[in-house]
Amino acid sequence: MQKESVIKVEHITKTFGLTKALTDVSLEIGYGEIRGLIGENGSGKSTLASMIVGTGHPDSGEMWYRGEKHNPKNMLESKEKKINILIQENGTINGLTVAENMFLGKESTFSKSGNVNKRRLIEEGSKALARIGAGHINAADRIEKLSFEDRKLVEVAVAMYNEPEVLFVDETTTALSQKGRELIYKLMDEMREAGKTIVFISHDMAELERMCDSISVLRDGHFVGTLQKEEITQDTLKRMMIGRELTGDYYRGDYEMSYQEEVVLEVDNVTWGETVQDISFQLHKGEILGLGGLTECGMHELCKIIFGAIKPDSGSVHLTDGTKITSPSSAIKSKIAYMPKDRDLESLFLATSIKDNIVMASMDKIKKGFFIPPRAEKELADEHAGKLEVKMQNTSQYVRELSGGNKQKVVVAKWMANGSEILLMDCPTRGIDIGVKAAIYRLMEQLKKEGKSIIMVSEEMPELLGMSDRIIVMKDGKQTGEFERSEVLSEHDLIHAML
Numbered sequence: 001m002q003k004e005s006v007i008k009v010e011h012i013t014k015t016f017g018l019t020k021a022l023t024d025v026s027l028e029i030g031y032g033e034i035r036g037l038i039g040e041n042g043s044g045k046s047t048l049a050s051m052i053v054g055t056g057h058p059d060s061g062e063m064w065y066r067g068e069k070h071n072p073k074n075m076l077e078s079k080e081k082k083i084n085i086l087i088q089e090n091g092t093i094n095g096l097t098v099a100e101n102m103f104l105g106k107e108s109t110f111s112k113s114g115n116v117n118k119r120r121l122i123e124e125g126s127k128a129l130a131r132i133g134a135g136h137i138n139a140a141d142r143i144e145k146l147s148f149e150d151r152k153l154v155e156v157a158v159a160m161y162n163e164p165e166v167l168f169v170d171e172t173t174t175a176l177s178q179k180g181r182e183l184i185y186k187l188m189d190e191m192r193e194a195g196k197t198i199v200f201i202s203h204d205m206a207e208l209e210r211m212c213d214s215i216s217v218l219r220d221g222h223f224v225g226t227l228q229k230e231e232i233t234q235d236t237l238k239r240m241m242i243g244r245e246l247t248g249d250y251y252r253g254d255y256e257m258s259y260q261e262e263v264v265l266e267v268d269n270v271t272w273g274e275t276v277q278d279i280s281f282q283l284h285k286g287e288i289l290g291l292g293g294l295t296e297c298g299m300h301e302l303c304k305i306i307f308g309a310i311k312p313d314s315g316s317v318h319l320t321d322g323t324k325i326t327s328p329s330s331a332i333k334s335k336i337a338y339m340p341k342d343r344d345l346e347s348l349f350l351a352t353s354i355k356d357n358i359v360m361a362s363m364d365k366i367k368k369g370f371f372i373p374p375r376a377e378k379e380l381a382d383e384h385a386g387k388l389e390v391k392m393q394n395t396s397q398y399v400r401e402l403s404g405g406n407k408q409k410v411v412v413a414k415w416m417a418n419g420s421e422i423l424l425m426d427c428p429t430r431g432i433d434i435g436v437k438a439a440i441y442r443l444m445e446q447l448k449k450e451g452k453s454i455i456m457v458s459e460e461m462p463e464l465l466g467m468s469d470r471i472i473v474m475k476d477g478k479q480t481g482e483f484e485r486s487e488v489l490s491e492h493d494l495i496h497a498m499l
């Protein structure tokens with residue numbers, strides 16, 4: 001019997017075919033602790049979590065929970081022991097109501113002689129949502145009516161429903177607005193105060209620093225070490241993650257606003273309800289135009305309007321030759337690419353290979369008549385997966401087998417490969433580790449040099465300041481500021497326009 005830690009794992013090893021996801025990992029996590037878990041994409045964080053929550057099983061090694069041997073057969077068993085997880089991917093199912101999603105598999109609790117009492121189901125769902133501070137969500141609504149953020153909050157309510165002793169938060173916060181994040185932080189603080197434990201997986205070092213009592217680092221499936229609160233610095237974390245000092249500039253080295261005179265795209269007085277109100281601007285050849293603001297300011301929707309995926313109530317998006325963008329197919333024909341923020345849902349085919357996903361948008365570029373040469377497909381996929389350092393066996397591997405961050409890289413690779421002239425990138429580095437973030441920035445610079453134009457929507461101010469030639473800031477659907485690239489432009493200037 002061991003009782004000093006709530007979770008203890010010793011010598012855990014896990015392989016998937018040729019991939020060694022975890023090698024001899026040992027660590028202990030205490031009661032009433034928020035433990036961060038950090039490591040590059042594919043370093044084994046989610047795999048370790050899956051061993052403890054029972055969705056995966058170690059090849060060797062031992063695990064203990066509250067001093068008892070712990071070998072959960074499945075997630076249900078660990079849930080009964082009050083170990084829950086909030087996952088990175090979407091965990092709700094279309095076609096059902098919010099409440100039905102929340103109590104999936106537990107309908108019998110709300111049934112009498114085989115009939116589900118829907119009113120009770122909705123009442124219980126509403127209570128659980130209110131309990132986490134998400135009372136604005138209607139438990140009777142169909143889940144697909146909800147925004148991505150609210151769907152995530154439904155999952156949070158489910159994870160908190162049985163009052164867990166241990167909660168894994170796996171890359172959940174990066175997809176949320178500040179409001180959604182704060183809601184989760186508050187729940188985490190409350191759990192810690194009650195002596196419960198949180199394992200917090202994130203690439204956002206600032207939030208890990210803020211929230212965690214200690215942070216453990218994984219590198220390539222190996223446990224590197226654990227830092228206590230007073231030892232945590234971003235430089236130390238980076239060194240432990242990467243195994244060397246991270247040198248060189250992360251963002252652009254120049255402070256000049258530099259693009260060509262030629263305008264490639266015009267957004268004219270675009271309005272969509274209250275979400276986007278009378279927005280106009282021009283995008284130039286070779287320009288990186290940043291669009292910033294709080295998540296709900298309308299910038300994500302504006303990006304969809306530019307791609308033709310949302311039809312505005314008034315105004316238009318057009319190229320300088322007058323071609324109007326009215327649908328995604330007209331956008332693609334005009335060589336406009338769109339990289340959505342919510343990448344799993346909107347842009348990957350998980351049950352096909354990395355290669356198929358990458359070349360999908362580039363068929364016109366590589367096909368010879370009606371023939372698509374397999375070699376050209378493979379070369380294109382290899383080149384771009386290589387540039388983005390996708391951690392994989394080869395490009396024939398299924399996308400569903402990749403870690404979350406590596407899936408994101410495949411989406412980025414797909415749009416980098418297709419030779420579009422205008423790239424709409426909505427939060428291009430979300431969920432991507434620091435090493436590859438730098439590679440994406442270098443690719444953006446290269447595209448700029450080639451005369452391609454980029455609209456980058458971002459919630460990260462250092463990224464906006466570090467990469468954009470110009471920054472347009474939005475608030476409550478309206479444009480509240482426009483800033484030119486300069487050495488003296490600061491986060492403070494942007495914040496002023498955002499709030």
Ligand SMILES: Nc1ncnc2c1ncn2[C@@H]1O[C@H](COP(=O)(O)OP(=O)(O)OP(=O)(O)O)[C@@H](O)[C@H]1O
Pocket residue numbers: 016017019020021039040041042043044045046047048171391392400401402403404405406
């Ligand atoms: N079901 C699977 N089949 C094959 N390989 C897998 C499977 N699950 C995980 N892997 C591999 O194991 C390695 C570790 O993946 P894991 O998801 O644990 O990484 P991670 O640290 O959580 O990454 P990220 O930060 O990108 O989410 C990766 O190389 C991944 O491709």
